[in-house]
Amino acid sequence: MFFAVRLIVNMVAILIVSYLFPKMIRVDGFLAALVAAFLLGIVNTILRPVLVFLTFPITLLTLGLFLLIINGLMLWLVSALVKGFYVSGFWGAVLGSILISAVSWILSRFLPS
Numbered sequence: 367m368f369f370a371v372r373l374i375v376n377m378v379a380i381l382i383v384s385y386l387f388p389k390m391i392r393v394d395g396f397l398a399a400l401v402a403a404f405l406l407g408i409v410n411t412i413l414r415p416v417l418v419f420l421t422f423p424i425t426l427l428t429l430g431l432f433l434l435i436i437n438g439l440m441l442w443l444v445s446a447l448v449k450g451f452y453v454s455g456f457w458g459a460v461l462g463s464i465l466i467s468a469v470s471w472i473l474s475r476f477l478p479s
Contacts, residue, residue: 391458410440438460442456
């Protein structure tokens with residue numbers, strides 16, 4: 367149940383960010399947003415910890431700011447894999463990942479724990 371709720375929250379966050387910033391992130395429909403949210407969850411569960419481990423020295427040197435780059439790379443990878451989900455370049459992916467995380471966090475605050 368928790369996974370389904372997180373999936374819906376992330377899908378809504380993707381849709382909100384794509385509505386507010388259509389030149390940065392574009393989604394062709396609800397299904398594309400749902401697939402992007404699902405794949406983003408899978409990529410963040412499997413690939414992100416490996417990248418965080420491998421880039422630990424640079425993350426330590428940048429005081430954790432390199433994690434924003436990793437999050438942007440994960441979003442950019444998902445946009446390359448999901449048809450109907452588009453991100454405008456690397457910096458669009460980094461900013462988009464920050465905005466999606468913020469909107470997702472705000473939306474999850476309204477849910478009972």
